[in-house]
Amino acid sequence: MRRKRLGTTTLPAHPTTEERFWAKVDKQGPIPAHRPELGPCWPWTGAVPKRSGYGRFNTGVKRAGHWVVVNAHRYSWKLHNGPVPDGLCVLHRCDNKPCVRPDHLFVGTKGDNNRDMVAKGRHWRQAGRQGSVGADGQSPVRPMATPADGRR
Numbered sequence: 001m002r003r004k005r006l007g008t009t010t011l012p013a014h015p016t017t018e019e020r021f022w023a024k025v026d027k028q029g030p031i032p033a034h035r036p037e038l039g040p041c042w043p044w045t046g047a048v049p050k051r052s053g054y055g056r057f058n059t060g061v062k063r064a065g066h067w068v069v070v071n072a073h074r075y076s077w078k079l080h081n082g083p084v085p086d087g088l089c090v091l092h093r094c095d096n097k098p099c100v101r102p103d104h105l106f107v108g109t110k111g112d113n114n115r116d117m118v119a120k121g122r123h124w125r126q127a128g129r130q131g132s133v134g135a136d137g138q139s140p141v142r143p144m145a146t147p148a149d150g151r152r
């Protein structure tokens with residue numbers, strides 16, 4: 001018997017760009033506290049530079065001798081919706097920058113983003129160097145984390 005294997009392989013030697021992308025996504029992330037109806041976030045597990053807070057994805061494409069590296073959430077949006085319209089940003093409903101879950105993302109202008117940040121109080125959290133609460137006399141009530149009760 002003769003089996004023709006032309007062009008078919010059981011295991012792709014080179015995963016597609018998209019496969020490489022999803023391999024770095026954790027689909028069981030936290031549920032956003034302020035928007036629980038959105039369901040769990042899908043945080044990027046690859047590189048996330050502190051400065052931007054957004055996941056970075058190396059597309060594997062080289063242009064002018066440099067790897068083309070994109071923001072992971074933008075890439076995710078593009079996968080599902082096509083190119084991001086000129087001048088628009090991809091924003092997060094869940095306010096979780098590393099999240100790449102398509103239905104947590106929407107497009108808007110930079111202005112929307114800033115307004116959104118102000119509305120959510122992100123601007124001062126970023127600006128505050130100490131990051132400590134309670135200077136104004138409000139001591140946050142922190143429920144003690146209950147230790148996962150025992151498997152003995």
Ligand SMILES: [Zn+2]
Nearest residue numbers: 041094099104
């Ligand atoms: Zn999210």
